[in-house]
Amino acid sequence: MAAAPAFAANQPCSGKKGGIAGCDGELFLCNDGSISGSRQNCAARYGDSGQAARPQSLLRSSDGCPCGGGSFCTGPRGGVYCLTPSGNKSYKRK
Template identity: 60%
Template structure:
């Protein structure tokens, strides 16, 4: 009986442990994780921008590999504003966005 109680306690503690790490992170879920930083903005593996209010530079402390130099240049000659390249377009009502890998607009938060 004592072994069953110890086993139940061990299983219960293992099931409760991941809940502490279940907080949302930038680019979590379908976005596939963080690909790189564009200044304070997180660029996700699916090519979109994270809506996180955290600072990417502060999170990674300037660590090389995730940091990319921000490019605030005008869109490419073909009119594309790819999130991975760091180029942004401005919409007709002033929204700043870029295009994810799937071609969807990903807006920067204000």
């Protein structure tokens, strides 16, 4: 008997991130409150075209940019991030 092939492909929000909590447009929101670094499109994968068209604003302050809120902050060196529930920054992949 042949062994079944093992699939080692990484999934969005795998490991310590605890799985997918939902979508924020094209981004995957993880159960730990961070955003996934996946290059996959969450809205396309789950057919959530309404959120994909929603504009995402970039803010200059750390207030008002929680992950899942549709708004992101920009850091002093141009990094785009949101704040997790624990107050940590979760950076958006370029």
